[in-house]
Amino acid sequence: MIKISVIGFGNVGQHLASAFEKNDTVELVQVFSRSGKIADVAFSHKIVDDLNDLKPADVYVISVSDKSVAEVSRELPFSGRLVVHTAGSLGMDVLDPKNSKGVFYPLQTFSKNKSVDFLSVPLCLETENAADLELLEEIAKSVSKNVYRIDSAQRKALHVSAVFASNFANHMYAIGHDICTEHQIPFEILQPLILETANKILALSPRQAQTGPAVRHDQNTIDAHLALLSDANQKNIYQILTHSIQNEREKL
């Protein structure tokens, strides 16, 4: 079994540690949590709060806040082993050179109190040394069916794409929620629409799937919507995204 320790116990670290703990290809050796909190998890006895307590492992997965990755990699009290981080927005080079470097980036949105089917989470891999890539791939394939080789430059672009497709899409839900609340409409009415809009992209490209007054150039409806919106920020976003949809179509 491939021995893995997870360093960091935030949203990503918790989901990763759980996925490793549950499978037979890898052995979850330890989980480092600075606060040392023993959460209510199957592997709570493996949690350590001192980097000096880390035992030998084949791979160390650093899953801490972006700004702490470099520092934690420097603090590791060993060298010559494989150390990877999980950050979409960081290059591989932020890791300290005393260990072999790699990236194990799960492209998913993780929230506390919301479980995730890890098998469907795309894992984007990169390593400094070719041999390490095979090891990472074996690990990745043991927990996910979607494994990709993505270099640092691509990963940064992918991270920006994900901000649009996930963070900003969610913000569109939030504005829809606000408008519903303002007009005493239960938000649940929008839920099937939100799910279907997302599901459509499995069958159609986002451009093929685009519907609504903007893409129809239905100026009457657009004007009525702008007149109804009382919030200046919502109105501004409505106009900019309407123009963006219309200009995009003209490029086709």
Next chain:
Amino acid sequence: MIKISVIGFGNVGQHLASAFEKNDTVELVQVFSRSGKIADVAFSHKIVDDLNDLKPADVYVISVSDKSVAEVSRELPFSGRLVVHTAGSLGMDVLDPKNSKGVFYPLQTFSKNKSVDFLSVPLCLETENAADLELLEEIAKSVSKNVYRIDSAQRKALHVSAVFASNFANHMYAIGHDICTEHQIPFEILQPLILETANKILALSPRQAQTGPAVRHDQNTIDAHLALLSDANQKNIYQILTHSIQNEREKL
């Protein structure tokens, strides 16, 4: 059985007619299609292309483009019956007063070549006369488990919410798609993230579910993303939505 005819055979009309044809509470009497095209559907023998050929029915559902609803309702060669439209953005009052008015608005995004589970489609109902509302509810509940009474003012607000939560969310997918294409990244990597982002709103409010550099006030990542975006429109949208997410959180 309640007799229904559907007037119009666009995306919504086709999905409605199919749902009515398949159930035992209502009888699909006829479908009016101006082009008279006999599509490859179970009820193609019920398609007529002349409004004068419409037989008596309990309800006529007008499902044509928004701008044609009023005109089609005037052209109907009968009076004193129940006529409803399916347009989210139109008031009930656009319908000609010679018939009893109502609205039967399915809040879903319909595309050709993409089937929809009609049972989960929210149906928003409104009628001029109370007795008609009971009839519409019986019909609606025969095809969907999500039936709501929504008046014209609420429906207009709901339609704007839907533009954000569906049309604009889809446009965020489209921009994510463009960025992936530009960097030779397969868009399929983003699909699980998009689905999970949508599914989250069943468990969390959109504000609780918000993740990403904007809500974390992670200015390093935001700056790196803006530097990476070469398209001025994408950059503008990134900045405006980042500010919007941050200002929204401050209001909490």
